[in-house]
Amino acid sequence: MTQTRTAPADDPAKVAAFEARIAAGESIEPNDWMPERYRRQLVRMMSQHAHSEIVGMLPEGNWITRAPSLRRKISLLAKVQDEAGHGLYIYCGTETLGVDRSELIQQLLDGTAKYSSIFNYPTLSWADIGVIGWFVDGAAIVNQTILAKASYGPYARAMIRVCKEENFHKRQGYEIVATLANGTPAQKAMVQDAVNRWWWPSLMMFGPSDTDSPNTAELIRWKVKRKTNDELRQRFVNLTVPQAVAVSLTLPDPELKYDAETDNWQFGAIDWTEFNQVIRGNGPCNRERLDARRKAHDDGAWVREAASAYAEKQRAKQAPEAA
Amino acid sequence: MTASPLAPSVVPGPSAAPNPLFELLLRLGDDRLVLGHRLSEWCGHAPILEEDIALANVALDLLGQATMFLRLAGEVEGQGRNEDALAYFREAVDFRNCQLVELPKGDFAFTIARQFLFDVYAVILLDALSSSKHGELAAIAAKALKEAKYHVRHSGEWVLKLGDGTEESHRRVQRALDDLWRFTGELFAADAIDRAMQEAGVGPDLPALRAQWETLVRDVVDRATLTLPLQAPVLTMRGGRSGAHTEALGHLLAEMQIVARSHPGATW
Numbered sequence: 001m002t003q004t005r006t007a008p009a010d011d012p013a014k015v016a017a018f019e020a021r022i023a024a025g026e027s028i029e030p031n032d033w034m035p036e037r038y039r040r041q042l043v044r045m046m047s048q049h050a051h052s053e054i055v056g057m058l059p060e061g062n063w064i065t066r067a068p069s070l071r072r073k074i075s076l077l078a079k080v081q082d083e084a085g086h087g088l089y090i091y092c093g094t095e096t097l098g099v100d101r102s103e104l105i106q107q108l109l110d111g112t113a114k115y116s117s118i119f120n121y122p123t124l125s126w127a128d129i130g131v132i133g134w135f136v137d138g139a140a141i142v143n144q145t146i147l148a149k150a151s152y153g154p155y156a157r158a159m160i161r162v163c164k165e166e167n168f169h170k171r172q173g174y175e176i177v178a179t180l181a182n183g184t185p186a187q188k189a190m191v192q193d194a195v196n197r198w199w200w201p202s203l204m205m206f207g208p209s210d211t212d213s214p215n216t217a218e219l220i221r222w223k224v225k226r227k228t229n230d231e232l233r234q235r236f237v238n239l240t241v242p243q244a245v246a247v248s249l250t251l252p253d254p255e256l257k258y259d260a261e262t263d264n265w266q267f268g269a270i271d272w273t274e275f276n277q278v279i280r281g282n283g284p285c286n287r288e289r290l291d292a293r294r295k296a297h298d299d300g301a302w303v304r305e306a307a308s309a310y311a312e313k314q315r316a317k318q319a320p321e322a323a
Numbered sequence: 324m325t326a327s328p329l330a331p332s333v334v335p336g337p338s339a340a341p342n343p344l345f346e347l348l349l350r351l352g353d354d355r356l357v358l359g360h361r362l363s364e365w366c367g368h369a370p371i372l373e374e375d376i377a378l379a380n381v382a383l384d385l386l387g388q389a390t391m392f393l394r395l396a397g398e399v400e401g402q403g404r405n406e407d408a409l410a411y412f413r414e415a416v417d418f419r420n421c422q423l424v425e426l427p428k429g430d431f432a433f434t435i436a437r438q439f440l441f442d443v444y445a446v447i448l449l450d451a452l453s454s455s456k457h458g459e460l461a462a463i464a465a466k467a468l469k470e471a472k473y474h475v476r477h478s479g480e481w482v483l484k485l486g487d488g489t490e491e492s493h494r495r496v497q498r499a500l501d502d503l504w505r506f507t508g509e510l511f512a513a514d515a516i517d518r519a520m521q522e523a524g525v526g527p528d529l530p531a532l533r534a535q536w537e538t539l540v541r542d543v544v545d546r547a548t549l550t551l552p553l554q555a556p557v558l559t560m561r562g563g564r565s566g567a568h569t570e571a572l573g574h575l576l577a578e579m580q581i582v583a584r585s586h587p588g589a590t591w
Contacts, residue, residue: 057366057367064364065363065364065579066578066581067582068591070356070393074390077363078379081375081376081383084366088372088373179590179591180591184588186589187589295368296367299368299370299430299431300431301370302489303370303371303431304370304371305489309488309492
């Protein structure tokens with residue numbers, strides 16, 4: 001069961017019945033019939049999401065050993081642990097679609113799977129930990145709150161649980177930001193610098209503009225997605241600007257202005273060249289992130305082999321008793 | 324300090340009249356802070372995702388315990404130092420953890436073997452401390468004991484899997500045990516502080532705990548088809564309890580303390 005297999009032609013009558021169920025707001029469950037394209041889109045989205053959780057552990061994990069207080073150290077470690085849990089949970093979700101975790105991990109390691117471009121940026125100061133919680137988890141919540149209403153039941157339910165934890169992470173991040181913004185001049189400079197570096201990459205997290213998003217139309221029709229990339233991006237900006245004002249931090253966009261007519265904060269042009277470069281593997285840390293994952297995987301091979309061999313021996317020992 | 328023949332230390336011990344309770348709490352807190360830090364280094368780099376989660380869990384428990392022990396240590400000392408002041412603004416020579424916990428994390432076999440040796444020690448020690456005459460210490464120990472019992476199940480199961488897994492895993496975990504054995508003597512070596520605490524009914528009779536520890540360790544090691552070194556090592560590594568550490572601790576602290584120390588007086 002691989003993603004590269006040619007899709008069999010789906011029975012038009014079945015597709016029509018399936019789309020009627022979606023239109024009626026029904027939830028699609030693992031044993032229900034679904035078009036092959038639907039299944040593949042879900043595997044693509046869910047595996048990208050799971051990979052993002054796993055790769056996302058690295059930039060934040062970079063500061064666990066340097067967190068400046070015991071409370072911060074504990075909450076950062078717990079947060080990164082939550083991300084591992086989300087990854088595991090979503091990988092299990094893809095298994096309901098007939099795709100094995102090891103197969104997906106192999107795709108991540110050989111560079112053929114995508115993950116969120118944001119994690120290819122470096123974490124350069126402690127303030128990055130606060131700003132990632134505020135922006136990156138904040139953006140993830142905007143995305144996932146909508147995904148929690150997606151048509152595929154296991155994914156929607158996973159998102160409800162993940163969102164609860166992400167909300168906690170975001171509050172935690174914003175609290176770090178607020179503490180630094182009210183701290184010493186050096187702390188304030190540190191957090192402003194982090195905001196300047198993370199703002200634009202965070203806006204790119206919502207993906208290409210609707211005019212340039214190859215998958216959106218079909219995903220919306222099948223209620224895999226419920227809002228377009230640009231709608232979600234706008235919602236994130238509208239939520240975040242007042243939060244920046246509240247802690248006296250500026251966002252690095254001279255064109256940012258409130259439009260009373262639409263009730264939106266309008267923002268400047270996103271540098272899609274940068275986005276496309278990062279997606280293609282040329283971001284600041286793409287190589288480091290994948291190398292770190294490969295190293296962990298390779299270094300751990302003998303451990304996984306040992307665990308299998310031990311389990312096999314235990315089974316062999318118990319087999320005669322069972323017989 | 325001069326009374327201890329066990330600590331060939333190049334640094335002075337605690338100042339003139341050490342407060343034994345403060346010292347005991349530092350030992351308990353520092354063991355857990357340093358080991359929790361070491362375990363946290365695995366987060367994002369473990370052999371399987373389930374172990375990223377499990378090792379982080381153990382690290383979180385240990386860091387939580389460290390916070391409680393160090394907070395109480397600060398209160399007992401009465402100099403206005405809280406748990407963060409003790410964690411982030413002491414020099415290596417002022418740390419009181421055993422050397423076992425500060426050694427670099429090594430490979431997964433080394434991490435597991437070290438964790439198992441420590442977890443068994445923690446269960447026995449915390450069990451004894453939970454009946455301490457010092458009420459707050461006893462309460463922290465009782466809470467930590469519940470966690471330690473989970474930890475030893477986790478590390479013990481991995482000793483079995485690695486010991487009785489493949490040839491390579493067996494070789495790696497056996498080598499880790501051989502390397503670590505000389506650091507275990509320090510866990511049960513009582514000095515004047517331990518004796519004072521024992522007499523006061525606050526701390527346990529440390530050397531008396533060793534036999535129980537060794538029985539529990541040996542049981543798992545035997546079932547894992549591994550062997551323990553037969554004889555006591557020629558040179559037992561110790562000195563951590565009085566501030567004489569391995570080279571590894573200074574590097575660990577340099578990393579752990581860098582941000583806090585770069586901004587003295589700041590709150591986070």
